[in-house]
Amino acid sequence: MAPAAPKSGDVIFASVDRVNAELFTLTYGAIVRQLITDLEEVEEVNKQLDQMGYNIGVRLVDEFLAKSSVSRCVDFRETADVIAKVGFKMFLGVTASVTNWDADGTTCSLILEDNPLVDFVELPDTCQGLHYCNILSGVVRGALEMVSMKTEVTWLRDMLRGDDVFELQVKLLKQVPEEYPYKDDE
């Protein structure tokens, strides 16, 4: 019997266990709040959020692959589509859209109009440099690294800073194919 066809994001989102959205938002808010108190420097907090997101992404990718049964994407365009339509939907419950492809197809933007992490959030004046959702950029970077793609993920537009949507730019630096890990003489 051949393996099942890949499932769409909605189907998987409906079938997994879900947590209360407010609990999720408030927990994330508590994490960011604690990081700001502990680290005090906004840049440090951004870096720490990115690192946390990276650690999450490294594990999340296996869950994503197991639940959604997608096979290897042929090119980066398909990867971006899968992340936006299936990945975000499955884990956050919102669909992102993919735009702003550059000429060689290595950079694109994921647009999020709705983001459950930032419900009820307003940035105070003391935290103006903060990328509140930086954990998401870490998650995308970590997950893509586990499928052999080294990327750079940055925020272009941030609703908490007055823009109209969240825009996450994903830039493919290089594909790192599998190498035989053992040395030949061992």
Place this chain on the structure above:
Amino acid sequence: MQFFGGTEISPSPPLPTASGNNGNMMYIFNRNGVCLLYREWNRPLKTLSSQQDHKLMFGLLFSLKSLTAKMDPTSAEKGNLGVPQLPGQGCSFHSFRTNTYKLSFMESPSGIKIILVTHPRTGDLRDSLKYIYNLYVEYVVKNPLYSPGTPIRSELFNKTVDQYVRGLG
């Protein structure tokens, strides 16, 4: 019978049940060749140390994947043999059968390889391997105390996998 020294990964195999245990052994590797799990249920002959055995298995699969991809008659790519490939890309083999055993293989795009060796008359185990991958996600990946890339030491995972394989085919 040779003694398997230093095999912390594989505890003593469970006693065979009355209906007979179908699976012989199972390996799980990650993309860097680290053997995350080795389970053994029915393996009378052991000739290599566990490290050499894991290396042999990983090397075998690596080469087989490369070979099967290059010999693919439907593929348009003209890469040279030995060019490293992205995991899951191109065609990949899923099992081979000899007169004494059948080896079933599954690789996820994140490089996690699951190998199950069973008796030769076993059917297609691709869905079973997918189920084991799901078990891996639930019991291992989601465990915050587990560091990715290190051997798995979860009794619960071992028990669940044992139970599942015992119920196969």
